[in-house]
Amino acid sequence: MRMPRRGLVIQARTRWLLVGLALLFSLVLLMYLLECAPQTDGNGSLPGVVGESMGKEYYQALLQEQEEHYQNRATSLKRQIAQLKQELQEMSDKLKSLQEKKSPKINGMNYQGTKEQTSNDLLEFLHSQIDKAEVSVGAKLPSEYGVIPFESFTSMKVFQLEMGLTRHPEEKPVRKDKRDELVEVIEAGLEVINNPDEEDGQDEDDGVGDRQLYSENDFIEGYYRTERDKGTQYELFYKKTDGMEYRHVTLFRPFGPLMKVKSETVDISRSIINVIVPLAGRTEAFAQFMQNFRDVCIHQDKRVHLTVVYFGQDGLSEVKSILESVARETDFHNYTLVSLNEEFNRGRGLDMGARAWEKGEVLMFFCDVDVYFTAEFLNSCRLNAEPGKKVFYPVVFSLYNPAIVYANQDIPPPVEQQLVHKKDSGFWRDFGFGMTCQYRTDFLTVGGFDLEVKGWGGEDVHLYRKYLHGELMVVRTPVPGLFHLWHEKHCADELTPEQYRMCIQSKAMNEASHSHLGMLVFRDEIEAHLRKQAYRTNSEAAR
Structure with a gap:
């Protein structure tokens, strides 16, 4: 994948920054060695007293000039470093904002990983799965045979359409993977309700202390269905025992981590x-x-x-x-x-x-x-x-x-x-x-x-x-x-x-x-068999 032009510029600047820092370090080391060098006889450096005096002044002036040059260079490099840090922060903020707008939150439900670790390609793919699935908007279908029905469930039972000869219309989720899936989904819905985002429409002054926290006992019912090429949709409903207000949470699992689609409060107290x-x-x-x-x-x-x-x-x-x-x-x-x-x-x-x-x-x-x-x-x-x-x-x-x-x-x-x-x-x-x-x-x-x-x-x-x-x-x-x-x-x-x-x-x-x-x-066959059994029993008793 080609790196964006802005990324190339930042990479080039970073490379020059490293080169400049290496050069600065070398010059500072040279100055330190010159400053710490042992003193020698005047005759050993320049012939005569005048030569010795001119030699010291010359080197002192040279060192002072070089020091000013490198101080200016260091100041320039520091300024460039600060500028690069600011640009990197701006890019990070823009990326974060883009992720929050284009994709539901993945990591708000105690899943491993962070947004910084999730690539843009993966986020766009997961978002596209939700867009393609029939989650928020109905899909036009040619007939009733194209409908993917939901299965319904409570915290203890699943009500299913496809039974075959072994499954039942109502049964407990016996398989561990199905049981773990439903428990995870119910807990994920609770996480969404009990830790609402600003976009969920909660009052800003509604603190955690004033807000009722929901638990597993408040889960009423749920529905789920799987589109085999997209993922699984979950519709969850929670309600406090003493209230008429329901909390409705929609989740979607696009063959990956659960993703929140929406969370809303549903008041049915006046619904006739x-x-x-x-x-x-x-x-x-x-x-x-x-x-x-x-x-x-x-x-x-x-x-x-x-x-x-x-x-x-x-x-x-x-x-x-x-x-x-x-x-x-x-x-x-x-x-x-x-x-x-x-x-x-x-x-x-x-x-x-x-x-x-x-x-x-x-x-x-x-x-x-x-x-x-x-x-x-x-x-x-x-x-x-x-x-x-x-x-x-x-x-x-x-x-x-x-x-x-x-x-x-x-x-x-x-x-x-x-x-x-x-x-x-x-x-x-x-x-x-x-x-x-x-x-x-x-x-x-x-x-x-x-x-x-x-x-x-x-x-x-x-x-x-x-x-x-x-x-x-x-x-x-x-x-x-x-x-x-x-x-x-x-x-x-x-x-x-x-x-x-x-x-x-x-x-x-x-x-x-x-x-x-x-x-x-086969009633006739069964009755014939019973008659034969009765005849044999009577015959044996007569003997």
Whole structure:
């Protein structure tokens, strides 16, 4: 690599400086030797007394002249040295400023090395990895297959989509490298929060003594995903037990040290969620949904508005009665009932629910009557959607048919006891995009749902693709607090071949796990084997 011209000039000056210092040292040594030389007889130096006298004066004048010359030279060299030091300091300050502007800080998290030891090429490379990755700005993707979903985790568990035959939807980070990675990331996030930089927006007069320090116990949840050619992105959330204010930290590991991307404070205390539920019939399921809504939204969260869009007249009065009953018992009146006397269309129902809101901007949660959610999910909804920047597409944990899962019991357990993340109880519904959190303005900006889609399925995928083709970031991750309860599926004959195939696929995947379906397939063989075993046992007993 060619050295910059300024570097060559400094190198040349330094070389001349060293030569001058060497010359000065030699002359000073010569003067010292002359001054310390032993005195000799006058006749030995110059003939006669006059010669001796003239010789002393001559050498004294010569030495004085040389001393003045070298003093002037030394003063000049000192001046040049001071000038070079000043220029070197200016270059160092400029380099430091450039590094701070162009690259996030690497060494603010107790990592070895200093900025001076990190080459400009490495810093520029690491910075370019962040620029290329989908960290702060969404990337335009051709379809839903191009999305790299997040894995979610807490301090004790990881919720993962890719399971295969050995991994589980929820498990502890058993492997040491994964456990060490997550511990390191959580601690790095704490380092960012507890030692904020000026650009993080902290008040200058907010001293360490006044600022609350966060610990590992304040970590709530996190998400991570890896782009194989760029690095790993981490989204971390911390919260004090007695507060509503969250701290959000984004980190990025570009196949090297962790790099801070941003740190911010997120206040969700006034964030209202408009839960929009399209419905036709299924009043029993709605009654169960309202029980969950009462427990979570009314009694715990208290920052939720409910919008029910009901299709048809059959069952409408019962739905009204359920809503009025909940309102009387809990003094909850933040709900809207929109009645449409037409055939059920989920996309149209959600679109009407979004447009029925007349109070400006609001965060919307598109929900189905078969969905069970927790208060923690509502906060995740608020934290991962941002107007004009992010939309949240959580992956729902879909429960299998309880009649199959709990076939060895007389009756299935209550719904609350079925909400577990196990391989035989359910799966991460990564092919479903119906449950989503997004702001109303973003929904209207992309044009909402395609209302030409009729019947089951398809409308959610179309909306999802619109966001993928735009510039908003799509956060896609499994969420432990969101469940889809099993219910009987009916695939209507009037569906298009594509819709019917999707419906049957969804129906098959919702019935039971791989092992349970295998037992059902080979049930005849199993029963035949049991009969043979019983026959042999009876025959041996008869002997």
